[in-house]
Amino acid sequence: MTATYWCEFAWLGGGTVAEGVLIEVDGERIASVEPGVTTPLPDAARLNGITLPGLANTHSHAFQRALRGHTHSDRGDFWTWRQAMYEVASRLDPELYLALARATYGEMALAGITCVGEFHYLHHGPGGTPYSDPNAMGRAMIQAAREAGIRITLLDACYLHGGIGEEVAGAQRRFGDGDAAAWAARVSELEQDEGARLGAAIHSVRAVDPASAALVAEWAAHGEVPLHGHVSEQPAENEASLAAYGSTPTGVLAEAGAVGKRFTAVHCTHLADADFHVLGEAGATCCVCPTTERDLADGVAEAERLRSAGIELALGSDSHAVIDLFEEARAVELDERLVRGKRGLNQATELLRAATQDGHASLGWAEAGRIEVGAIADLVTLRLDGPRLAGTRPATAVEAAVFAATAADVDRVVISGSDVVRDGAHVRLDVPAELDAAIGAAWS
Numbered sequence: 001m002t003a004t005y006w007c008e009f010a011w012l013g014g015g016t017v018a019e020g021v022l023i024e025v026d027g028e029r030i031a032s033v034e035p036g037v038t039t040p041l042p043d044a045a046r047l048n049g050i051t052l053p054g055l056a057n058t059h060s061h062a063f064q065r066a067l068r069g070h071t072h073s074d075r076g077d078f079w080t081w082r083q084a085m086y087e088v089a090s091r092l093d094p095e096l097y098l099a100l101a102r103a104t105y106g107e108m109a110l111a112g113i114t115c116v117g118e119f120h121y122l123h124h125g126p127g128g129t130p131y132s133d134p135n136a137m138g139r140a141m142i143q144a145a146r147e148a149g150i151r152i153t154l155l156d157a158c159y160l161h162g163g164i165g166e167e168v169a170g171a172q173r174r175f176g177d178g179d180a181a182a183w184a185a186r187v188s189e190l191e192q193d194e195g196a197r198l199g200a201a202i203h204s205v206r207a208v209d210p211a212s213a214a215l216v217a218e219w220a221a222h223g224e225v226p227l228h229g230h231v232s233e234q235p236a237e238n239e240a241s242l243a244a245y246g247s248t249p250t251g252v253l254a255e256a257g258a259v260g261k262r263f264t265a266v267h268c269t270h271l272a273d274a275d276f277h278v279l280g281e282a283g284a285t286c287c288v289c290p291t292t293e294r295d296l297a298d299g300v301a302e303a304e305r306l307r308s309a310g311i312e313l314a315l316g317s318d319s320h321a322v323i324d325l326f327e328e329a330r331a332v333e334l335d336e337r338l339v340r341g342k343r344g345l346n347q348a349t350e351l352l353r354a355a356t357q358d359g360h361a362s363l364g365w366a367e368a369g370r371i372e373v374g375a376i377a378d379l380v381t382l383r384l385d386g387p388r389l390a391g392t393r394p395a396t397a398v399e400a401a402v403f404a405a406t407a408a409d410v411d412r413v414v415i416s417g418s419d420v421v422r423d424g425a426h427v428r429l430d431v432p433a434e435l436d437a438a439i440g441a442a443w444s
């Protein structure tokens, strides 16, 4: 199936947008890109506004969407928040998780997200008893993404310990496979398809001991799939790692063979000096999740320093306190400004690249996140006739998109060559109604 789109403005990777861009799509791929076509062709679908490549949400825990509004009223810290997270995790079964994830991924589609990295650790039934299909929860995530019209990389997370040297307890029993070999045997049963790829995750050095981390890294290397891990989100995590292993989480993971080109370290809000070098030398990616890191009082990643060390950036909405990659992108820069008292540390094009191309690459979709011939046909159009972006001109459109747009400005979304959002609404799902029903059921 072929389709032709005429974009009023499109970001093709440079410092400004191109005007009048004709894009031909053949099946799931972009067949041609022609800028400078000032008059729209009569038979081309017209994309008024700024068209961007698809956005990649590189770090998601879909079930945490049910926590929105439930964790913001009391004092506390990451560790008290975690108790609320365990509470909602304890309430889900495959059927309800499918509904909640489909609605959450529908919200992502509405925000221009074309691919999600689901960092998946809610594997088993209550008490840790496997379902009759031990991958029932993971398959529910893949099905949810398919029904919401977005692509997914299921980053199945190994989770073995409640803390360093501790057994899993309470809700954590649902996360654990007992040992890394059992984790690998289970995950090896999962299938990939055209919209779903697999990856591995080491939950954290709190939850996975070094020998087990090495096994997970080996499994990921053997399959040449992405490997992600939570890294240095909290000072207490670093302190525990140093006390137990004499090394930072990054050091422990590097020693285990986990840190390489396909590795993405999530958060990196409390890296040691040497960690920048280790991650940069390896060509690793860092996924920052600023809206969650703010919400949990984690800290601020040193994004400019990460980039200078040779580490690619990616973005994630993580706990889904909000789902808006424009907010994540600008927060990388704006939060760092507050810490350092300087502006312009991360340019709009660099932030947009993190939200698109580099995020997709982190999830194993190197052929997505760019508007160019041969790339997967993802197009995200922001309207310019709304209050936030009205008055935008081509010379400043990239800055306007990054520093002023919100998910509510997303008007049209094409994913893998198919229309998923039109006129700001999902073509198949009533997303707000599905969110309301699923979240209501989760708390009932």
Ligand SMILES: [Zn+2]
Pocket (backbone or CB within 6 Å): 059, 061, 119, 230, 266, 318
């Ligand atoms: Zn996370």
